[in-house]
Amino acid sequence: MIKEFTSEDIEKLEKLYRAAFVNSLGGFKSVVLIGTTNSQKHENLAVFSSLFHIGANPALCGIIVRPSEVPRHTLNNILELKQYTINHITDSFYVNAHQTSARYDENISEFKEAKLTPEYIDSITAPFVKESKIKFACQLEQKIDLEINGTILLIGKIIYVSIPDNCLMTDGSVNLEAAKTITVSGLNSYHTTKKIGSLSYAKPATWPKEINL
């Protein structure tokens, strides 16, 4: 049986039900930990599922921040120091990652509370997550207020990447499964993945072929 919803049906849904529903409608999402610090060197760590690719040259990614929700310390820190780290999550610490979404006071470090380890690399001032295999740092390039619903789009330029060499394929793609990176659906369901296949560049007169990376 198929269930259908109109605009009006969605608007009438109970608030938490609607949040769970709309958050999972778009399919699987990236899930990462964003590490920041402020000028008082208070470290902050928050789980995000709104990371998306914007472009490769310059290397840009976006995140959506809802000022009224938990990652507001993350937002304040990024606006203050313009730098943040993005750290992949594996199945061995996904519960720790989820715990960073609890509403801790500003002066409490989610690293400590969620039992994760801050790590500083080179000249990057924001803390990485030592437990993460794939991690990178961004510099804030642009803040766009989405007046339609009061959220904020932060666009960052990727200024540093750390990746195990066995996760980097010959064509430049990243083997996320080799890094045990997981994915999320909705607000709170975490998943591992299994590759079906990698396909050749699509052209009009042919059919995609499976390729070995």
Added chain:
Amino acid sequence: MIKEFTSEDIEKLEKLYRAAFVNSLGGFKSVVLIGTTNSQKHENLAVFSSLFHIGANPALCGIIVRPSEVPRHTLNNILELKQYTINHITDSFYVNAHQTSARYDENISEFKEAKLTPEYIDSITAPFVKESKIKFACQLEQKIDLEINGTILLIGKIIYVSIPDNCLMTDGSVNLEAAKTITVSGLNSYHTTKKIGSLSYAKPATWPKEINL
């Protein structure tokens, strides 16, 4: 061994290598087919991996469109008629979905070329993909030009949803695995998923518990 990249290293990468690298750095992504039509009723279908959640009330999602790339017909159609459908992809037609990224001429239907079936539901004027289990329609609410790299953010309001009732959980979340929805990494690698667990709402003084949905 860990491999590190600075900004300068990323800028110096060969173009296709960099595209594969940066596109897969962010982790797993949603992958969907976007169906549109124009005023001449030419149907268009294109695979997108940039869908992201913006808010639940109103129900909003975003996509990033690169005007110079294949989905330009999709962009033109959305700007003309303000409506588009978003259709989940399963492992039974992921090769067909990938084929929609070939550079077809404007008057050619990717539905036909990729062997997928257009489906019209109720008053939605844009075509859905009959083979998709979870599908929804959006009305264009806002177009934001991202001058930083010439891409465009389209924000849509979800105005219709069709979902098998066995995929809708009691809390409103969607069981994407029951719908066989897949995920993508990078430009061309497709993956099924296996749930690790769903976790309770995080609170400071406790530790997340696994919950049954």
